[in-house]
Amino acid sequence: MVADTRSMYTVPKLDDYSPAALDQAARELKSALESESAAIAVEAEWKLLRDRCMARKNGVLTQLNDQWLKAAPAPAKRDVGQRVNELKKIVEEQIDAALTRISSASLASRLDSEGIDVTLPGTRRKLGVEHPLIRTMNEIVSVFKAMGYSVAEGPEVETDYYNFESLNFPPNHPARDTQDTLIVAGQQNKALRERLLMRTHTSPVQIRTMERQPPPVRVIVPGKVHRADTADATHSPIFHQVEGLAVDTNITFRDLKGTLDQAAKAMFGASVRTRFYPSFFPFTEPSADMQISCFKCGGSGRLDSGRCGMCKASGWIEILGSGMVDPNVFGFVGYDARKYSGFAFGMGVERISILKYGIDDIQLFYQGDVRFLEQFA
Numbered sequence: 001m002v003a004d005t006r007s008m009y010t011v012p013k014l015d016d017y018s019p020a021a022l023d024q025a026a027r028e029l030k031s032a033l034e035s036e037s038a039a040i041a042v043e044a045e046w047k048l049l050r051d052r053c054m055a056r057k058n059g060v061l062t063q064l065n066d067q068w069l070k071a072a073p074a075p076a077k078r079d080v081g082q083r084v085n086e087l088k089k090i091v092e093e094q095i096d097a098a099l100t101r102i103s104s105a106s107l108a109s110r111l112d113s114e115g116i117d118v119t120l121p122g123t124r125r126k127l128g129v130e131h132p133l134i135r136t137m138n139e140i141v142s143v144f145k146a147m148g149y150s151v152a153e154g155p156e157v158e159t160d161y162y163n164f165e166s167l168n169f170p171p172n173h174p175a176r177d178t179q180d181t182l183i184v185a186g187q188q189n190k191a192l193r194e195r196l197l198m199r200t201h202t203s204p205v206q207i208r209t210m211e212r213q214p215p216p217v218r219v220i221v222p223g224k225v226h227r228a229d230t231a232d233a234t235h236s237p238i239f240h241q242v243e244g245l246a247v248d249t250n251i252t253f254r255d256l257k258g259t260l261d262q263a264a265k266a267m268f269g270a271s272v273r274t275r276f277y278p279s280f281f282p283f284t285e286p287s288a289d290m291q292i293s294c295f296k297c298g299g300s301g302r303l304d305s306g307r308c309g310m311c312k313a314s315g316w317i318e319i320l321g322s323g324m325v326d327p328n329v330f331g332f333v334g335y336d337a338r339k340y341s342g343f344a345f346g347m348g349v350e351r352i353s354i355l356k357y358g359i360d361d362i363q364l365f366y367q368g369d370v371r372f373l374e375q376f377a
């Protein structure tokens with residue numbers, strides 16, 4: 001707020017130039033300026049005071065000069081001159097003091113508003129969390145790691161040989177038609193087995209692993225696979241699998257069942273039961289799909305609210321494919337099929353996540369929508 005001009009001091013004309021009268025006038029000027037200076041709170045007020053004191057035309061200092069010194073009778077001039085000089089110093093001091101005071105006040109208020117209070121709680125930085133697919137994949141992998149499996153990985157761009165032929169899908173075999181394959185363009189001049197494609201399953205890593213090492217083999221293979229599928233609520237051209245392979249002497253179907261039953265209990269809860277029924281995969285013989293008892297209705301097919309939607313009231317949910325490694329596959333990697341046997345299994349990570357978290361649209365995994373993803377934080 002700017003000071004009220006009516007209360008401002010003006011230099012009075014003097015009639016009496018006696019020392020006592022000069023003392024009195026000087027005291028009045030001093031105390032008026034002191035109280036004006038003390039009332040200043042902001043820079044705009046201070047500038048007004050400064051200008052009013054220092055202005056050449058009619059400023060307080062000019063008035064002192066004109067009205068006291070110039071007007072003084074000759075005998076008093078020397079005394080008045082000395083007093084006016086002292087008063088000038090006092091006026092300048094008052095102006096400086098006011099500036100210092102408002103500057104430090106504004107610094108203090110800036111420190112108050114801009115200062116850092118080290119006792120306040122910090123700003124919480126939002127950490128990312130594992131994507132639900134990665135989390136599920138890691139959970140599956142860790143179940144098998146705990147059973148002594150090691151992790152193996154392989155390329156997503158594969159040859160026809162690794163993706164099909166060595167897995168017992170002969171050229172023109174109808175089983176190839178069940179996997180809508182994305183073929184790399186411009187490969188027609190190569191022999192079929194060398195042609196490149198996007199792997200349709202993680203199974204080529206079984207072959208690559210067995211080529212690299214003699215039995216025993218126990219690997220778990222997480223990875224991304226590709227199919228020429230149109231994206232909809234249940235299909236995606238890119239999805240994820242976890243595949244497993246165990247090869248050793250004396251591996252039987254009982255080992256397969258025991259291992260996968262144990263894994264299902266680790267993933268879905270100890271009360272889950274498993275059952276196997278015949279299936280077909282070119283690279284396993286015999287082959288079996290595994291179902292688990294529905295973890296939502298406990299296998300009854302019914303909930304208090306009615307029919308169980310999770311298992312479509314059947315009490316069972318299919319979660320993976322498996323089987324004993326076909327001896328023909330061992331032939332491709334130089335394993336002696338009379339000495340060694342093994343089992344393999346594979347599951348879709350999306351499917352397991354959808355079951356575990358009750359997700360109704362596979363596309364949610366790939367859209368990067370934070371509202372969906374933060375539910376897994």
Ligand SMILES: [Zn+2]
Nearest residue numbers: 294297308311
């Ligand atoms: Zn159910």
